[in-house]
Amino acid sequence: MHNVCEIADTAAYTAAVALDPGTTGRPVRVAGDVLTMKEFHAALERGSGRSLELRRRGTADELAAEIERRRASASGPEDFVALQYLWAMITGKAKLDPLDNERYPGVRPTTIVEFARRFAL
Incomplete structure (x- = not known):
């Protein structure tokens, strides 16, 4: 099941790639936040405003x-x-690797903080 952020982010990149003549015939690699698990945990806490228990x-x-x-x-x-x-x-x-995000400066994918805030995780 996809969330609304994934769909919007995918649509924005798809449109940008479709209009980019430099991508014909080659793979395009894009990603949102690239975080360690500890950074992911901290981002969820910031976005949700809650303290989340870290479990190993x-x-x-x-x-x-x-x-x-x-x-x-x-x-x-x-x-x-x-x-x-x-x-x-x-x-x-x-x-x-490598990522092509910099080719599309007009596209800003949803961050984990924004996602957590939007969906009140």
Whole structure:
């Protein structure tokens, strides 16, 4: 399920890329906030105005081991794919590089602070 911010941000970048003759035939990589987990936590607190408890749930290696355990007995990808996505995000493996955000200075993606404020998380 997509939220309204993702749709608006995607639409703005799509329009900018469609009008950019320099992008024909090549991938375009854009991203919103690029934060560590601690920065993400702080941004959610600032945006929501609430104090959020920080919990340590284990290491990235422990998460990878859990993914493998679930994959071994999975009836389908839904049994582990959400954890795999989380692993890619926290290890930085999902990070796009290089980013093309600077090609589109007229597009300003929604920040985590703005998102939390808008949706009263």
